Amino acid sequence: MKRLLIIGGGTAGTMMANKLRKALDKNEWEITIVDKHKTHYYQPGFLFIPFGIYSKDDVQKPKSDFFPTGVKVIYSDVDKIDGENNKVLLQGGQVLKYDFLIIASGAKTNIDETPGLNGKLWKKSIFDFYTIEGAVALSNFFKTWEGGKLVMAISEIPFKCPVAPIEFICLADAYFTKKGIRDKVELSLVTPMSGAFTKPIATKMLSELLSEKNIKVIPDFYIERIDNENKTLVSYDEMEVPFDVLTIVPVNTGDEMIARSGLGDDMNFIPTNMHTLQSDKFENIFVIGDAANIPTSKAGSVAHFAADVLYENLLNAIEGRPLTAKFDGHANCYIETGFGKGALIDFNYETEPLPGTYPLPGIGPFGLLKNTKMNHYGKILFRWIYWHILLKGKELPIEAEMTMAGKKKEYLQ
Amino acid sequence: MEEKTIANQNVKLTSEGYLVDPSQWNKEIAIEIAKEEGIDLSDLHFEVLEFLRKTHESGNTLTIRKVGKSGIVDIKGLYKLFPGGPLKYSSKIAGIPKPSSCV
Known part of the structure; x- marks a missing residue:
């Protein structure tokens, strides 16, 4: 049996577990996910709690609701990752060996x-x-x-x-x-x-x-x-x-476990190839979401777009093929502006947020860099999409790679 | 983008005065840009500039905190060297892009 280990069952780790359990043969690959917390928080919803728009119950569900069957789940703190020997030491003393490791341990305040x-x-x-x-x-x-x-x-x-x-x-x-x-x-x-x-x-x-x-x-x-x-x-x-x-x-900063493992930079974020999502240090370690040091937003949308790239590259790595999928740093953020309106930005490593429409050129329904009621509805609807589609690793009708269609190029210098 | 002659060399600048191509940088250019910002460069300034260029070259994102942990200057010291907006000004003088702080 070959082993794929995922550290972190938040947005990024959960998406990867769902995508990969479908793709990898159950008789050949054991998938294990390790997380120290049992509750999944819809973090974008925290913003609404101070103003009485959401309550605590609107933003939390058990993590186990979102892990697919056929994935082994361990709730434990990680002591450290031993990249040289392809193993992870848990705080209780348990040792997990891996062929491939995905680190999705996030960022914290x-x-x-x-x-x-x-x-x-x-x-x-x-x-x-x-x-x-x-x-x-x-x-x-x-x-x-x-x-x-x-x-x-x-x-x-x-x-x-x-x-x-x-x-x-x-x-x-x-x-x-x-x-x-x-x-x-x-x-x-x-x-x-x-x-x-x-x-x-x-x-x-x-x-x-x-x-x-x-x-x-x-x-x-x-x-x-x-x-x-x-x-x-x-x-x-x-x-x-x-x-x-x-x-x-x-x-x-990134998780302290990253520092204990000698894998982080001075903020405990992991040096990661910004296009392939492979860690700089070990070929069989990949990093997704806020834990990586890649120069884009630390945001769920980024993890979501990166998940498609990591999925492809992990399968490439398993088959010994070159890592051909390239992440472009795509981020897509709703900006709630109050009084039932919102703005939207869509950008990547190269292209700054531009005015326009999203996702359909000329139609929308969302307006980029515009303050509209429709954008606000998008943000409100998104919580449902997050729980029911995104975490489960199902397809959304949006491409992972950022597109210039619908953006007003004349704003560029 | 505009072309400009600094210290007898033609360079391309962004609209905010940052070098488009970091490889066009040299010490003379640094001294000239620093003068425009009202800064007289000392050896310590150059040590910081070298650190910024190296960090940028290796593809890492720069923050003031990172420079503060470099062992060259602490954050207060960095503010004394480049008052007002230390990373903004030091990056400009080091010939690397304006810190984009990965939004």
């Missing part, structure tokens, strides 16, 4: 990387919405908050779902408007990037949108520490931003 974040204000006046606990705590806090300075801050790049802070601040604008206290709430977005977004055309569109909503953007602000006494963010070049409530994206 790390509150100890920023001095003062894990201090006395944490979960009292400082919150995150990248964990279920943080999102729920913030939802309870907002119910009775009477106004003041609300700061949404990004600690470091890269981080999961790069549009989420923009969505958060837009949804906060809508939430406090409906509550009738928008005039008592000052909203700002603090970012280490040089604008609301980095690519010029999308930045222009999003900056205009934020400015219409009276949301201040404070760019080039690189957080050194948080002063709990004076309730201020302090940057490395000694600028200060005061807050009454701070919502923060903590520094994102």
